[in-house]
Amino acid sequence: MSIASKYDPHVVEEKWYSYWLEKKLFHSEPDNRKSYTIVIPPPNVTGVLHMGHMLNNTIQDVLIRRARMLGFNACWVPGTDHASISTEAKVVAMLKERGIDKRDLSREQFLEYAWEWKEKYGGIILKQLRKLGASCDWDRTSFTMDEVRYESVIRVFVDLYNKGLIYRGVRMVNWDPQALTAVSDEEVIYKESHGKLFYLRYYLSQGTVLPEGSEESGIKSDEKGQYIVVATTRPETILGDTAVCVHPEDSRYTALKGKQVVVPGVGRAVQIIMDEYVDREFGTGALKITPAHDINDYNLGMKYGLETIDIFNDNGTLNEKGLQYAGMDRFACRKQIVKDLEAAGLIEKIEDYTNKVGHSERTDAVIEPKLSAQWFVRMGDLAKKALEVVENDTIQFHPAKFKNTYRHWLENIKDWCISRQLWWGHRIPAYYYDVDGKVETVVALNREEAFRLVCEKHPGVVKSADELRQDEDALDTWFSSWLWPISLFDGIRNPDNEEIKYYYPTETLITAPDIIFFWVARMIMAGEEYRNEVPFRHVYFTGIVRDKLGRKMSKSLGNSPDPIELIEKFGADGVRMGMLLTAPAGNDIPFDESICEQGRNFSNKIWNAMRLVKCWEVSDELQQSYDNGVSVQWMEMRMAQVLEEIEKDFDEFRLSEALMKSYKLVWDDFCSWYLEMIKPAYGTPIDRETYEATIGIFDRLMRILHPFMPFVTEEIWHTLAERPEGASIMVQHMPHSVFYDQRMLDDFEMTREIIAGVRNLRNSKGLSPKEVLDLYVKGQCPAMFNGIICKLGNVGKIESVADKVEGALSFMIGTTECFVPVSLNIDKEAELKKLNEELKYAEGFLATVMKKLGNEKFVNGAPEKVVAIERQKKADAESKIAALKAQIEALG
RNA sequence: GGGAGUAUAGCUCAGUUGGUUCAGAGCGUCUGCCUUACAAGCAGAAGGUCAUUGGUUCGAACCCAAUUACUCCCACCA
Numbered sequence: 011m012s013i014a015s016k017y018d019p020h021v022v023e024e025k026w027y028s029y030w031l032e033k034k035l036f037h038s039e040p041d042n043r044k045s046y047t048i049v050i051p052p053p054n055v056t057g058v059l060h061m062g063h064m065l066n067n068t069i070q071d072v073l074i075r076r077a078r079m080l081g082f083n084a085c086w087v088p089g090t091d092h093a094s095i096s097t098e099a100k101v102v103a104m105l106k107e108r109g110i111d112k113r114d115l116s117r118e119q120f121l122e123y124a125w126e127w128k129e130k131y132g133g134i135i136l137k138q139l140r141k142l143g144a145s146c147d148w149d150r151t152s153f154t155m156d157e158v159r160y161e162s163v164i165r166v167f168v169d170l171y172n173k174g175l176i177y178r179g180v181r182m183v184n185w186d187p188q189a190l191t192a193v194s195d196e197e198v199i200y201k202e203s204h205g206k207l208f209y210l211r212y213y214l215s216q217g218t219v220l221p222e223g224s225e226e227s228g229i230k231s232d233e234k235g236q237y238i239v240v241a242t243t244r245p246e247t248i249l250g251d252t253a254v255c256v257h258p259e260d261s262r263y264t265a266l267k268g269k270q271v272v273v274p275g276v277g278r279a280v281q282i283i284m285d286e287y288v289d290r291e292f293g294t295g296a297l298k299i300t301p302a303h304d305i306n307d308y309n310l311g312m313k314y315g316l317e318t319i320d321i322f323n324d325n326g327t328l329n330e331k332g333l334q335y336a337g338m339d340r341f342a343c344r345k346q347i348v349k350d351l352e353a354a355g356l357i358e359k360i361e362d363y364t365n366k367v368g369h370s371e372r373t374d375a376v377i378e379p380k381l382s383a384q385w386f387v388r389m390g391d392l393a394k395k396a397l398e399v400v401e402n403d404t405i406q407f408h409p410a411k412f413k414n415t416y417r418h419w420l421e422n423i424k425d426w427c428i429s430r431q432l433w434w435g436h437r438i439p440a441y442y443y444d445v446d447g448k449v450e451t452v453v454a455l456n457r458e459e460a461f462r463l464v465c466e467k468h469p470g471v472v473k474s475a476d477e478l479r480q481d482e483d484a485l486d487t488w489f490s491s492w493l494w495p496i497s498l499f500d501g502i503r504n505p506d507n508e509e510i511k512y513y514y515p516t517e518t519l520i521t522a523p524d525i526i527f528f529w530v531a532r533m534i535m536a537g538e539e540y541r542n543e544v545p546f547r548h549v550y551f552t553g554i555v556r557d558k559l560g561r562k563m564s565k566s567l568g569n570s571p572d573p574i575e576l577i578e579k580f581g582a583d584g585v586r587m588g589m590l591l592t593a594p595a596g597n598d599i600p601f602d603e604s605i606c607e608q609g610r611n612f613s614n615k616i617w618n619a620m621r622l623v624k625c626w627e628v629s630d631e632l633q634q635s636y637d638n639g640v641s642v643q644w645m646e647m648r649m650a651q652v653l654e655e656i657e658k659d660f661d662e663f664r665l666s667e668a669l670m671k672s673y674k675l676v677w678d679d680f681c682s683w684y685l686e687m688i689k690p691a692y693g694t695p696i697d698r699e700t701y702e703a704t705i706g707i708f709d710r711l712m713r714i715l716h717p718f719m720p721f722v723t724e725e726i727w728h729t730l731a732e733r734p735e736g737a738s739i740m741v742q743h744m745p746h747s748v749f750y751d752q753r754m755l756d757d758f759e760m761t762r763e764i765i766a767g768v769r770n771l772r773n774s775k776g777l778s779p780k781e782v783l784d785l786y787v788k789g790q791c792p793a794m795f796n797g798i799i800c801k802l803g804n805v806g807k808i809e810s811v812a813d814k815v816e817g818a819l820s821f822m823i824g825t826t827e828c829f830v831p832v833s834l835n836i837d838k839e840a841e842l843k844k845l846n847e848e849l850k851y852a853e854g855f856l857a858t859v860m861k862k863l864g865n866e867k868f869v870n871g872a873p874e875k876v877v878a879i880e881r882q883k884k885a886d887a888e889s890k891i892a893a894l895k896a897q898i899e900a901l902g
Numbered sequence: 903g904g905g906a907g908u909a910u911a912g913c914u915c916a917g918u919u920g921g922u923u924c925a926g927a928g929c930g931u932c933u934g935c936c937u938u939a940c941a942a943g944c945a946g947a948a949g950g951u952c953a954u955u956g957g958u959u960c961g962a963a964c965c966c967a968a969u970u971a972c973u974c975c976c977a978c979c980a
Contacts, residue, residue, distance in 0.1 A: 305977095410908080415907085523974080524975070591915095610942090617939090618940035682939090689939090875921090
């Protein structure tokens with residue numbers, strides 16, 4: 011038979027993926043089996059596969075394939091996310107390249123381009139997932155903006171609004187005065203910039219008299235009166251000042267409590283407020299408060315009921331509140347106001363100062379914090395329920411340490427701002443109209459419905475639906491993602507449909523820990539609100555894939571390998587295995603291409619094991635030998651033992667451990683031991699019974715490995731035996747652990763050690779593996795595997811002896827002495843040295859044991875079992891020491 | 903600034919309720935082998951003061967405290 015000695019994944023992977031698709035093996039329909047559902051964390055629709063996806067989706071595939079083989083109705087639903095911010099940014103950039111400015115387009119025109127873009131690049135990432143072997147039910151592929159998902163999102167918005175859980179409020183946004191739009195936090199780039207820190211004088215209001223002795227503190231005075239000094243980097247914003255704040259425990263300013271100061275150059279008297287927010291060390295410890303132009307100031311303004319004075323126009327020029335500076339650009343104003351204040355003697359000093367200033371990623375303009383009306387979801391009750399189900403382990407986190415992070419966030423949660431100043435996304439279904447010069451709002455599923463509501467509320471005010479003005483903003487992308495596990499099965503629009511009842515709740519969510527708040531927490535909230543049930547039972551947090559220097563993978567660093575190229579190089583199975591081996595849950599993965607080599611080598615190892623087995627000539631006449639019978643028995647038991655461990659690992663989501671154990675079971679136990687044990691001598695046949703047993707074992711080993719390495723296992727499974735048309739390993743039963751005899755396994759461990767001892771002896775003495783040696787054993791030794799020892803150690807005969815053998819090399823396994831007579835001269839010096847070292851070690855060991863046993867507190871305090879073990883150790887050590895001493899004496 | 907986490911062999915990680923000499927695995931390294939499935943392989947070996955310092959205990963890699971270093975998340979420095 012001619013089978014290539016190297017496994018070639020390329021043909022195999024193509025072949026089996028098409029086969030699986032063709033036989034509809036990934037597709038799921040509700041039936042009477044138990045469901046096992048995973049919903050994919052939807053990747054950005056215009057994204058391309060990176061290493062993070064590889065890891066995440068490999069894990070999902072492992073779990074879903076295993077569930078399928080365990081007899082569940084496994085359903086893995088794929089889909090993509092419209093990702094408002096990043097997709098819109100990409101479309102804007104694309105338009106710019108074509109010489110089109112977004113501002114010149116209408117909303118409709120822009121969206122047309124955006125959909126065009128989506129059609130062109132959307133879903134590339136899903137195609138790439140197929141290369142990885144992902145067993146998604148592709149018939150169910152969804153998009154967060156397709157019809158079902160769109161309607162679900164809008165319905166939820168309307169519903170929450172009607173329940174009073176959605177409201178409109180004020181919030182500080184990052185305003186780009188050049189693009190005339192708000193930009194997201196992610197689009198703000200903080201740059202170091204060299205500016206000045208201006209120290210301004212705020213005089214106390216006329217008539218204010220401070221008590222004696224306050225001069226040496228923060229309060230100064232000159233001919234014009236008493237004043238305090240406030241430091242600022244943005245002197246132009248004093249036009250919007252409505253307070254000055256100091257720390258309540260700052261002794262320099264205690265006298266100021268309840269007093270007022272005058273904003274320099276503006277003449278407005280503002281109150282002094284006291285709050286612990288102020289950093290006493292910074293500047294003079296006094297802070298000017300401009301609620302309209304700084305988020306912290308805004309919060310303080312809310313807390314103390316301060317007036318909010320917005321001094322800017324949208325384009326960054328001063329408005330009428332800017333007094334004589336109205337119409338000037340904000341930076342020109344800064345220069346002018348400094349000049350004017352200096353002239354008026356209101357500036358104490360100016361220092362150089364370096365700080366970080368936010369710039370717009372799109373236009374590079376300096377970001378202006380600006381108050382604006384936004385939509386919010388009330389988090390109170392939703393958060394409470396979401397916290398509860400994680401605290402009481404209805405939902406389990408793996409690893410559990412993320413519960414802490416989760417708790418902290420939910421306990422300090424703020425309302426969720428869900429409006430975004432974007433076009434690409436779900437447009438907010440709020441409609442505005444005017445009644446007596448006042449703007450009124452209705453929220454409805456669509457314009458017609460809105461019109462109907464308006465007619466009820468204010469009959470005759472609005473003539474037609476077209477007159478209603480719909481909100482220009484789109485919803486935060488997470489406002490659609492949080493419904494994903496429900497909306498995928500149409501559970502929002504049709505809450506009682508068969509699919510949602512069957513597939514929901516899903517089983518496990520696999521995601522990265524950095525979106526625990528954005529996504530995980532909110533899905534839990536939505537699940538509680540709309541299904542009254544958690545969306546998943548387990549959350550498996552993957553690590554972040556880094557390069558081998560520990561840096562995050564990023565495009566700009568160019569340190570992210572192309573997963574598709576990796577698959578080309580090492581095969582999908584190799585890459586999958588490489589990723590999983592170094593990826594315990596929640597740990598970051600320092601990724602190095604070379605770890606995929608181990609996976610590739612393993613594929614090859616299995617391939618060659620198959621080659622070996624398939625090239626044996628099978629004899630029907632030959633009786634199974636005793637040794638072969640024992641070998642089969644041992645392998646079966648060993649497999650049962652490891653399976654037990656693997657099952658436990660899966661229960662605890664220790665996937666790397668489970669894979670490593672499977673790896674060693676196949677490579678070490680099966681290939682290195684079992685196959686060597688039963689391998690017939692060259693040119694001789696193997697008996698049928700052993701052969702069939704071996705095929706059976708091989709078959710089950712492939713099933714164990716299948717979730718990790720789907721392609722190579724399918725290929726080999728088909729090679730091992732004739733399979734009916736349409737058969738596939740992916741729908742075979744996963745082997746279960748069965749009873750095994752621990753004694754027999756322990757005996758074999760001893761056998762292994764004896765064989766290793768003999769081999770080691772050869773190695774260290776330069777004896778050829780071809781030279782047959784004899785073995786004499788003094789002490790306990792299982793005879794069951796003697797034939798195996800002879801075969802694998804190339805031992806001629808094994809004899810049990812009562813006394814030590816003169817002139818032989820020796821080694822000890824526990825308290826058992828093994829002697830190997832050799833023809834060559836024994837190097838007495840070296841032997842003595844080795845024996846003395848062992849003796850020294852054994853005596854040291856005995857000493858520690860004796861110390862323990864001599865300690866009354868130990869003997870009385872420790873459990874009996876532990877003491878008994880110590881006594882046994884003492885006895886073993888003593889007999890070992892006696893044996894070693896005897897050997898040393900014999901040599902010397 | 904607030905919160906969370908990590909520290910064990912050259913690298914990546916196990917180590918379950920404190921109790922066997924418990925200090926482990928894989929990779930890498932070194933030595934010897936082209937042995938008839940596989941050199942993408944086979945047979946062996948070496949490698950660690952369990953970050954540091956104290957404490958609790960008969961007994962600590964494990965529990966407690968402090969220190970040091972690193973990582974992540976959130977908020978952002980007037």
